[in-house]
Amino acid sequence: AGEAVMRTLMEIGEVANAAVFLLSKDSALVHTLDFFTPIVDSPFDFGRVAAANAISDVYAMGARPTTALAILAFPLGGIGNEIVTQILNGACDVIGKAGASLAGGHSIDDDTLKFGLAVTGLVHPERIWANTGARAGDKLILTKPLGTGTLTAALKRDVLGEADLRLAIESMARINNVIDFIDTGLANAVHAATDITGFGLSGHAMQM
Numbered sequence: 001a002g003e004a005v006m007r008t009l010m011e012i013g014e015v016a017n018a019a020v021f022l023l024s025k026d027s028a029l030v031h032t033l034d035f036f037t038p039i040v041d042s043p044f045d046f047g048r049v050a051a052a053n054a055i056s057d058v059y060a061m062g063a064r065p066t067t068a069l070a071i072l073a074f075p076l077g078g079i080g081n082e083i084v085t086q087i088l089n090g091a092c093d094v095i096g097k098a099g100a101s102l103a104g105g106h107s108i109d110d111d112t113l114k115f116g117l118a119v120t121g122l123v124h125p126e127r128i129w130a131n132t133g134a135r136a137g138d139k140l141i142l143t144k145p146l147g148t149g150t151l152t153a154a155l156k157r158d159v160l161g162e163a164d165l166r167l168a169i170e171s172m173a174r175i176n177n178v179i180d181f182i183d184t185g186l187a188n189a190v191h192a193a194t195d196i197t198g199f200g201l202s203g204h205a206m207q208m
Contacts, residue, residue, distance in 0.1 A: 017057040017131050017194060018121075028125045032057035034197075035071045035116020039152040040169055041162050043083045047090025047115065048173035054117035055098050056195040059176045060131065062187060063123035065098045070105025073114040087115055090173075098175050127187055131194035134208040138191055143176045146201055 018032035034054040038046045051068070058065045070091065074084060084107075095102050100119070148168045154160035162169075176195065192208045 017060045018063075018119075020061070020123075020128060022125060026124060028063075028123055028128065030058050030061045030063040030121040030123055030128075031118070032061075033071070033116065033118040035114050037112055037114050040155065040165065042169075043086035044090040044093075045169050045173065047087035047092075048094050049090075049169065050087075050115045051091040051094035051117055052173050052175050053195075053197060054119050055094065055100070056176045056197075058119050058121035059178060060129065060193045060195045061121070061123060062127050062129040062179070062190070062193065063121035064179050065095075065100040065119050065121040067101050067103040067120045068095050069103055069118040070107075071114070071116045071118060072105065072107040073110035073112065074107070075111055075113070076109045079113060091115070091117065094173060094175060098177065129190050129193040131204070131207050132192055134192040143178060144171050144174065146196070148172050149200060 018030045021029040021031065023029055032054065034057060035050065036053075040046055040049060054068070055065050068091075070088065072084065072087070088102075092102055095117075100121075105117075148171060151160060151165055151168045155162060155165055194204045194208055196204045
């Protein structure tokens with residue numbers, strides 16, 4: 001039975017939002033990492049959005065986040081400590097809402113600001129969701145509105161102001177915690193799940 005579970009986990013790992021490591025017959029670790037350059041002007045909001053984005057991969061596996069490590073690159077001579085503090089405060093705000101803990105991290109001197117998290121979560125091996133396996137006739141459930149990528153692109157081109165982006169920012173900073181709102185029977189009925197980020201709806205749907 002243990003070998004069968006491990007083979008299943010290995011198969012899932014090839015089509016998953018995160019890596020999976022079997023701890024026991026009742027528990028598996030989910031590991032993921034995500035970071036990017038700022039997509040909003042506010043350092044606090046950037047930290048929130050980056051954290052929610054990384055944590056969403058864990059939720060998309062059907063897992064519950066437990067710990068996070070920060071990944072930070074920034075120009076030492078160009079960005080002050082107050083900016084870094086705001087980014088980390090924003091990230092901690094979201095990590096706390098997810099019931100996880102910031103356990104540390106690493107920073108480097110770089111030409112461009114980048115921030116994200118490596119996140120670990122826990123899930124029962126028999127209740128892991130892969131990002132492939134959707135079937136004809138399945139109901140598609142979206143936890144957030146689409147279109148934030150278009151809006152942040154408009155912000156970068158000065159076509160849209162950050163004040164006009166407030167609803168989108170709040171959406172991007174909200175965690176996709178479906179775990180607390182789904183019973184075991186329904187969780188077992190999920191054929192596929194993914195987070196929709198850099199590749200948009202069509203790109204991620206191709207995997208599913």
